[in-house]
Amino acid sequence: MSAPALPLPPPVAGERVEVGNAATGRVAAWVAGPAGTRALLLVHSVNAAASAAEVRPLFEHYARTRRVWAPDLPGFGASERSDRAYTPRLMTDALLATLDAMQRETADVPDVLAVSLGCEFAARAAVERPGALRSLALVSPTGFRGTRAWRAAPGSTRGVPALYRALRGPGWGAALFRQLTRPRVIRYFLERTWGSKAIDEDLWRFDVLTTRQPGAEHAPLHFLAGNLFSADVTTLYESLALPVWMSHGVRGDFTDYRGKRVVEARANWRLTVFPTGALPYFERRDEFVAAYDAFLGALAR
Template identity: 45%
Template sequence: MQAPIISSVPHPGPAVTAPGAGRQHNEQVPLPPAVDAPREVYATPSLKEISWYADGPEGTRPLVLLHSINAAPSVFEMKPLFEHYRAERRVFAPDLPGFGFSDRSDRPYSPELYAEAINAFLTDVVKEPADIVAFSLTSEFAARAYLAAPERFETLALLSPTGFSDRRLPSGGVGKALHRVFTLPGLGSGLYSLLTKRGGIRFFLRQSYVGEPPDELIDYAYATSHQPGAMHAPYRFLSGQLFTRNAVETLYNKLKLPVLVIYDKDANVTFDLLPGVVESHANWRATKVEPTLGIPQWERPTRTIAALDEFWRTADATTAAQER
């Protein structure tokens, strides 16, 4: 197996264009760094290029922040947590495949690919067990990654996670059919352009934000969605192919590590099955951070940070008691 390649990029670095193949759906927009921190590129033959940011004191237990999956996600979604925690611990934030400065080529993005990317990053870059914070759909990928390599995880915190709704997902056949429609010449690019106009981004963020979403969130979502190949991974998301059917049974019920869910209301998902999971698993806890509509780390950062800190303190105390 070929060894991964890790290389640094200039810091803070100029606004540049993210790598990846594919015809651009709209005008090309410079993409600045998502956070003001050193950025490096990690590459393997199977995963291609994965860009990541890291900062904070060496020798502390690592914290890994995983952004969501949607039409225009990025590490910028995790910026409030990155900026807070880098003062006290080593923090890593990768651009997941298909987003940010990572490879955006046209390939079969799947839950398995994202779980592989998370575990490869933990193994080859972080190199020691870490606390993981995953946002929205990426919660499912993080759970899948843990089941494949539990030794890489200390704890898992899920921000407004998917997979707890009692609504049935479309079948795999429906998802593939939708993906074929999205990739029809002209039709898919037109739909993606419509979704990622500033007005469209503002509309969707308003559904997920108490009050008016900050302009900086809208600006970065616009920039990251206007890069070469930016539509490829979102097409898989929009067609429903990145969700896991019966995620509670398939993924969440099998987790053995300390798990925290931070939630309230969410315009896109429900938490119908969450109380049953928490009640039947001693390693799970849930904290309602309100009022929020799906982006607690931006809407209520102080309360979100307090919930994370309390979770880690409790998890460490429990582990210490078990070891005595």
């Protein structure tokens, strides 16, 4: 019999609010910062140990001057982790529900910053709800690896049903997930994300805890089977009409951005490359926020 899960602390230092609806199930978001300021929505990535803890340095920095929101996407953190289909539609609906909650608090149009696979969901939300976002920042976004363009039917995914069935198996999916989320394995994947052994130890500790929660395997198994990757992501990125800032690093596993050629010449896109791994704001927060603030400052002018 497995030991009971240790309580999961908040991923960031903010007030917990519930923003879900019938389409999303329970979605927890964390909010901090002065009311009445332009809101900033931070969207974490998707992986075996994902949560809003992945955006903690930015949450802490911007909460001093802005109203900052950071949801735990469905299947992760403090949000519902039930056994259901985890798809781009579900994740996008969770972001739209968060935007609805933000709009009830203020009429200001927020800025949105998303990380890795979270960028695909944020882009879809921006395309589906024109005018709901002032700007979109994409940090190490998926969908640009290699030179292949992804322009399949709207809403289609890159999921492989047979692979999902094999991963889940007749009862061994949870055991497989436990093997993939042993503390040493989590450290290994963070080192590949950083491109260095100098990872953020607080994030590693939180990742270990969050993967021990009931139902933690459900969303990651869909992720591993490709069910959360959009097969129309190139079309999504090309459809973005609002100002977009894209950034990425040069170390680790997430350095192939040859596909960005389809957007880098567009007038509404700005690109910055940092001498870091895939989460540059953990390594060079001041440099990262200076570049992001310069992008936002240009919008204000």
